[in-house]
Amino acid sequence: MSRLQRSVVAVAVALAIGGAFYLGRTTAGGGDAAGANAPVQAASTGERRVLYWHDPMNPGPRFDKPGKSPFMDMQLQPVYADESSETGVKVSSQVQQNLGIRTAVVRRADVSMSFDAVGTVQFDERLNVAVQTRTSGYLERLHVRAPMERVIKGQALATVFAPEWLGPLNDIVALKRSGASADLVSAAKERTRAMSIPAELVRQAEAGGAPQARYTLVAPANGVVAELGVREGVAVSPGMTLFRIAGLEKVWAVVEVPEAQAVRLARGQKVAAALQADPARTFTGTLQDILPQVNPSTRTLQARFEVDNKGGRLIPGMLLRLQVAGATASRLVVPAEAVIRTGTRAVAIVRQGNGAFEPREVKLGADLGEQLEVTGGLAEGDEVVTSGQFLVDSEARLRSVLGSMAAAQPASAPASAATASVTYSAQGRVDGVDADSLTLSHGPIAELKWPAMTMPFNKPSPTAFADVKVGDVVRFEFRKKGEAYELVSVHRAGAAK
Structure with a gap:
């Protein structure tokens, strides 16, 4: 290659290196800008906001950043803003179905304070x-011979012989026969009236008949002979009660009423009554009086009801079941099963509009049987839990958002038998064997909302599961006992390697 060609190649390589360097700078700068804007974009897209992190096995302490739990061999779990509330706990629909949670609406009802x-x-x-008889004499004949016999008005009861009447009656007969003046006859008749001689015997004497000193006592009213005070042949005297007749057209129903219910009674209240032995036979009555005396042993008052008995079907000693009608008023009511009573206060668990549950202290009024009157703490339309309240409380304690329920039930109270009997199963590996516990690494447990983690489980006894060794893959069952978890069974699925 010539010198000129080598120079051209060197310039091209330099340009390529410079372009690559500039492109890298530009690309890196664009990535930083995108990273800076990531939180804003996440917020604008509505991502869930984390309030804090906690350990599900010990949900009390809160942490401001993720990391490993200081209590268990597991990672801290986030609690999101849409899942947490300071006054309630959200329970998923699946969990609500599993817990068997039922609710009812607080409503107003026209309630009669009857009992x-x-x-x-x-x-x-x-x-x-x-x-009675108003003269001395003898009881010649007794027509009603036994107590509790029914009599009707005008029926003969007894025949009485009164010797003292013969004198005044003979005087009238003699005066009439002798043609005495009307004044003398009138004076003689006045004497017979003073001696209570029946008018019929006086008329017989005036007519010239033989004087009669015998007369028949008749029943003055319908009823029964409640008292029979004489027998045939006995002497009678003025003012002596021979018979006492009790009427049956109306009877009393005497009721022992507790003090708490007596305050609801008022004279004139209507009552519907039925025979205890035959509910088909009904009667009507009215409250006549409340006797001003309290039985110190039963703390009750006696109320006296007047009951119609025109047919005479009611007999003293029978038992009547009475329904006392009270004033009707509009009251706020909830099912009785929705209220948890602790002895010092009453609590209801309310379902909020966002689906969360919260406890509320309520004030109760009258006990209406299957319903309770609420005078404070709830409003019309509130939705209260009627079944599964304690399971909701357990869910709330696990997530540490219903701390106020702890005041309603002492922390030292023993767990219910139903909760103690629940067992959970999982598969894991043995990481440690101690005298009183096994350390196991297990997968997620959906029932308890646990992620995969490593944790110790107590043994039921020091000699339990003696054949289990470190490294064994096991299938195990456990339950909650107190504040810890205890193994119920451990079955090896694989030997230690």
Whole structure:
């Protein structure tokens, strides 16, 4: 090659090197600009924002950057802004289905403050009638011979002989026969009225008939003979009660009412009653009175209801089931199963609009059976969890976002039997064998939302799994016990190499 040709080649090589150098500079500069703008572009495209990093096995501590967990042999996991809330926890729809979570809507309902009670039928003592004699004599004949016999108005009860009546009646007969003046006859009749001689016997004497000192006592009202105080042949005296007749057109139903329910009662309240032995037989009644006395042993008051008994089907001693109607009012109610009672307060778990769950302390009013009245803490339309509250709480504790639930249940409370019985299975490799634990490297566990990691598991006893060695590939089952995880079974899938 000539000298001129060598010079041309050298110039071409120099130009090529210079162009390559300039192109590299330009390309590098463009890449830096793109890298600088990457966060802005990520933000503009709506990428998820990380709030902090944490260890799922110990979710309390928070870290401001990723890295290896100081507690377990695993990487820290991010918590995103759209997954976390200071007052609630989001649970995926799949997890909600697995947990069996059911909800109900807080609503207003027209509730009647009625309640059921059992009462005992008793005689209405206002209908009692006493049958007496106002003269001395003898009971010649008894027509009603046993207590509790039914009688009707005008029915003969007994025949009484009164010797003291013969004198006044004979005087009237003599005066009429002798043609005495009307004044004398009238005075004699006044004497018979003072001695309570029946008017019928006086009329017989005036008509000139033979004086009669016997008369029949009749029932003054319908009812039953509640008291029979005499027998045939006994002497009777003025003011002596021979019979006591109890009416049955109305009866009392006496109910023992707890103090808490007695405040809802008012005189005049209507009641529907049915026989305890035959609910098809119904009656109506009215609250007559609340006796002003509290039973110190049962802390109850007696309420007296008047019940219609025109057919006489109710008999003292029968049991009646009464439904006492109360005033109807609009009240805010929730299902009773939605409220967790801790003894000092009541808590409900509310589903928020963004799908998260949060606990709320509620104030309760009246117990309405399957529903409870809410006087504070909830609003109409709120959606509350009715089934799976404790599982939602477990999910919340795992993610450390429902710390307020810890106040509702003491930390020292034992785990429920249902939670303790749940077991999980996984496959892994034995990395360490100690007297009381095995260190295992396992893959992800979807049920607990665990990634692949290495962690220790407690043995149920120091002699358990004695044939397991470091390096073995095993299939194992475990469960949560306290704050740690305990192995249930370990089966070798491959020997140590």
